[in-house]
Amino acid sequence: MSRVPECSGFDVAEFVRRVQHPLTTARPLPLHEPRFSGREWEYVRDCLESGWVSSVGSYVDRFEGMIAERLGASHAVATVNGTAALHVALLLAGVETGDEVLVPALTFVATANAVRYCNATPHLVDSALDTLGIDPDRLEDYLRRIASVGPDGCVNRLTSRRIRAVVPMHVFGHPVSMDRLMEVASRWRLTVVEDAAEAMGSLYRGSPVGGLGHVGIVSFNGNKIVTCGGGGAVVTHDAELARAARHLTTTAKLPHPWRYRHDLTGFNYRLPNLNAALGCAQMEQLDGFIAAKRRLTESYAESLDDLPGVRLVTEPAGCRSIYWLNAVLVPDQDARDAVLAATHRAGLLTRPAWDPLHLLPMYADCPRDDLPIAEELFARIVCLPSGVAAPGS
Template sequence: MTQFDPAPVVAALRSVTSPTRPLPLHEPVFAGREWDYVKDCLDTGWVSSVGAYVDRFERMLSQRAGDAHAVAVVNGTAALHVALMLAGVRTGDEVLVPALTFVATANAVAYCGALPHFVDSGPATLGLDPEALAAWLDETAERRDGACVNRRTGRRIAAVVPMHVFGHPVDMDGLAAVAGPRGIPIVEDAAESLGSLCRGRPTGGLGTIGTFSFNGNKIITAGGGGAIITADADLARRARHLTTTAKTAHPWAYEHDCVGFNYRLPNLNAALGCAQLEQLDGFIAAKRSLAAAYREALAGIPGVTFVDEPEGCRSIYWLNAVLVPDAAARDALLAATHAEGLLTRPAWGLMHRQPMYDGCPRAPLPVAESLADRLVCLPSGVTAGSGRSA
C-alpha cells in the first residue's frame, strides 16, 4: 500500500477557500428576494399548500427542465415515490438502482412495495453505467409477456433510476439505448443536478419522469421541497392528483377516488424557492468557478484525482470531490481536513451494505465499491471560494 500524505491536499484546499471558520460541505445562501416573498405570504395569509408562489415555482421549474410539466411536492423523496408509482412500479416488482446513491433512491422503491436491484456505476460519471447494466441484463433478464423479467427471481423489472451523482450527468443516451428496447421506464433522480446539462439538455427532463430536491443542502432550497418533472401532460395531471390526497374536484365535498398522499408543497416554501431560482444561474457560475479553482490547486498532487464533469456535459458541481488511492488514504484525508476545519465527507454507504437492503438482488459492483472506498467530497457551497484572492 502506497503511503499517502494528505498535507498537500489540505494546503490546496485552504488556498482555494481561505477559511476563517469551520467550512461546511454545503450551506444555503439567501441573497435575493427571499425575505420579500416569504413576508408576502405572511402578510396575505397564503402559507399552506395552495397559492401564487406554488404556481410560479412550478412554471419556473418547467422552464429550467426544458419546458416539461412540474409538480411541486414536500421533498425529493416524496417526488421519487410518486414518480415510481406513475411509472408503473407495483408491489413485488424490482427497480434497477445504483448502489452508489443516497438512501432516498432505494427507500422510494421500498415505499412502493418493490425491491431495489442494485447495479454498478461508471468511473466517468459516478452514476449508473449503461454498459455494465446492459451486460448484467443480458445475463439475468428476459422479455416475458411484454415485460422485462429477472429470470432468477421471476419478478418484473419495472423501472430504472439513474441518479446524477454530485450534479454530474449520467450517460442518459446510453441508458435509453439499454432501457428502451427492454421496455423499462426511466425515472430520473435529478435531486443533485438542477441546472446540469447532458449534451445540451437539462437533467430532470430526460427520462419518462424525473424528480428534483430542494433540501437545505441543494444548489437552491425551499427549506425542503421537491418536484416531479415530466413532458407527459397526463402523467403530470395524475401526479398533481395523487400528491393532493387524490381529492376529486368539487367546490365543497371531500371525496377521494384512490389512496393519495398529502405531499403538496406549501406556498411559504415555494416563495423561498422562487427567490432562490431567480439566483440559480449565479449560483451555478460560482460553483463552476470553485470547481475550476479546486482543479487547478489539486493538479499534480500525487495520488489525487479531481472528479471532473463527464465529456459532453455541463455539471453544476453540486459537490466537488476527489479520488484518492484507497480507503486508508480516504480516512487520512478526512481526518486531516476536519482537523483544519474543512468539513469534508466520504461518499454514502453503499446501498447493498445497508441492513435493510443487504438481501436485495444485485449485479457485480466493482466500480461502485472502489469509488466508495476512495471518494472524498470537498466544501462546495456557493460562497466556499469567496475568501480567495482574485
C-alpha cells in the first residue's frame, strides 16, 4: 500500500456522499451488524427443548469440528469469548510471570490484556502499511538491536526478561505476512500465537489464517462475521495442547462421576451449548457472508474511486481477506475527525482505529519500538459500515 498524498482541499461532504451511495437503507447504520438468515432459530430451539444449554452438548462438539475443519486445524476448543481463548493460548505457549510478549501497538486492547492476565508484559512493535499488522522485517531489525538468543531463549537485553512469544493480529481481516513472521520467530525462538479474532475465513497464500501459527484463536463476538453472541476458540494442530486447553477451560476438573477434584488453577471458559448452536447455524452461512462482504468492498471501491486523498485498504498481495471491516485512509487526523463527525451526523456509524496501546494509561510504560506506522494508521483510518446485512453487500 502506498502512502496517500496529503490533500489540503479534502472534500468531506463529497466523501460522505460517496460512502452513502452503496448504502441505500434506513439510518442509523451500525458499523457491523449480524445476519440471522439460516437455521439459528431451529438449532437454538432444539437446545431449549432438549435442556442441553450449558457447556456440554452436541452443538459444542459440532461447532468445534466445524471450526477446525474450516481453519485446516486438527483441533478447536470453544471458549466463552476470544479474549478467554487468547489468554489460554498464551498459557499453552508457555508464557509465564515476568515474560514479555511481542504484540502490535495497533490492535484491540484484548490482545494486550490477555498478556497481562498471564502476569506478563506486552512489548509493543510497529505495523506494516500493506497489511496493517506486525511488520516482520521491522520486527527483526528491532530484535537485533535489543535482544539476544541464549540458553533461555530470546532475552531482552534492556530489561533482562525473556521474550516468550509474538502475537500477530490480522487487522480487519487482512492477513499478516505469516511466512516471513514465522521465519523471524523461528530464528529468535519465539512461539507464534496467532490472533485471528477478526479474520475467520481469510486466506493467506491459500491457507486459512488462525491455523498458521503454533497456536491460534478466533472470535465469535456479536460484531464478527460469524457470531454466537459471544464465543471464541483455541485452534491447534497439537493433540496435547488441545487436551490441555480443554482441561484449563473446564476449571481443570479431573474426570470422575461425582467428585469435584481439580489439579490446576483452571478457568470457567467453556462455550455453552446454546451459543454453540447459534454458531453452527452461522458457520453454515460463512461462504455467503464472505461473498456479501466482498461485494460491499467492491461497491465502496467503485464509489470512492478517484476521490482525492482517499484510499480503500485492500487485501495484501497473495491473500484473500474477508474484509471484516472496510477501512479507508484519509490524509491526516484532522480529515479523519471531520469525516467521523460528518458520517455520524448522516447516520453512518463509522469509527477510527483503536487508540494504539502505548497511548493507553495501563500500557504507556511498556517496552516498545518506535511506532511511526502505527501512529500514522491511527491518525488516518476511518472504518465504514461493513456488516453482512449492509445494503450493497
